[in-house]
Amino acid sequence: MTAEAAENGWPLEDRGAAFGDGLFETVLVRDGAPLLWEQHLARLARGCRMLGISLPAREHLERPLVDAGEGLSVLKLILTRGSGGRGYALPDTSEPRLRWRLAPFMPSPERWRRGVRVRHCRLRLGIQPALAGLKHLNRLENVLARAEWSDDDTAEGLLSDSEGRLVEATCMNLFWQRDGILETPRLDRCGVAGTLRTVLLDRLPIREVDAFPQLLEQVEALWLGNSLQGVWPVAWLDDAQGRAVQRWSIGPQHRRLQAVAHDALGFPSRLDD
Template sequence: MTRSLSDTPIAADDRGLAYGDGLFETVLVRDGEPQLWPQHMARLARGCRALGIPMPAAAELDGLPGQAGAGLMVLKLIVTRGSGGRGYLPPSPAEPRLLWQLSRFAPQVERWEAGVRVRHCRLQLGIQPALAGLKHLNRLENVLARSEWDDPEVAEGLLCDSQGSLVEATCMNLFWQRRGRLETPRLDGSGVAGTLRAALMERLPITEVVAGPEVLAEAEAVWLGNSLQGLWPVIRLDTADGAMQRCWTLAGLRRDIQREAHELLGYPAEFGH
């Protein structure tokens, strides 16, 4: 099931289509109730301020999740600067476009319990503090990184920036436990500051750090997470060439971070031993 406000094609001169000049959010909606809605709206507002795009009216946005009806859905929101301007010069004032879509969703629940295999990516993320943390429409780096593998046994790829610091996975944030402490990469140069990440950092003592991939050799446990899938424990890490680099066991895995994540999203919080 897919529904959208727009029954007509997107204008060819829309700046989101032409330049990636816009932002998007993907929101988990359960029986018409959006999960992590305050975090999604806060990130969208930050992005609009950073790009100088007027934020859509709250009344317009707040009414969209309720159109989902029963069951689990994903609401995708896209805000572009609209049309106009001359080349890269944006129009002033801008007349932004809001596009939205509702689609059925089912999380990959087997990965909550069994864990996942991931690999390093060759692609390095560019550093641009002005865009760091935002979920903007220009995601070509992530597209290229995700195209590096087609093995269905590999769930995700880890990305470093051009200075060699860990940032994220292609569509998930990265967490690990080192010396009993929960850590996550600092995202002040690149990457997407996920809404689940933000909510977890409000609940748990998670420290932002700048570290290269070698830090994972010291980690007692590693997780990937986002606001749709919840949190996956990592059980195997491969090099970009597919060679096994590190494994982790699920025995004795610290599950509190996973329980917190799943409570935030309305998923089962009790699993594993």
């Protein structure tokens, strides 16, 4: 196992850089303590099993936390298969390569309180059940989707798969309330199973469903969430051309899911409406 800070660079032949042959985790760290750490480790372990990469020892994964000071920071861990192999063929033996970076972090309290504007994306995610739920390094779909807008008023883009089912946002999971029931897209075909999503599924009665974008025009509340930003209520939804299709007044109905998520992350759970 090779483990070092990301500033030391990557060999050109690294399979993560060449093929996206690896995994990553982004972890919120508060006063040196990684939040939702067990969920992050569990997802990384699932990815390692699926890709056939050796899972680093826990002490290697936790080594960067020694340098985390007070306040909020974000730890990014990148694990690749390492180098070797001819073309796409796996090496006979491999030495996984672990890199990390710690950086200061500041969430967006205004988005917690007032909500955000989002839009549907034109890009469709490819369906690949073997990789569904994993936070693997192949993220070109997300890069292309994020390039569909440049205005500062739009906070996120919603992605559907190639058969038209809702999946996620470009870097957040998606939740809504319909007829008083909390729901989230099923992620058995593609998409990233976020660690905050895992916590919310454990703590709240949220149904995993197959749904199409038109459903969002009838929901009572819509949210985006991840383990760094917490939960953003959605106040305005646009189509892929930037035309408004639905608006919501942010109120008490948005705070229940948000409060549970923020309690897990140490963010304020009571917000002024």
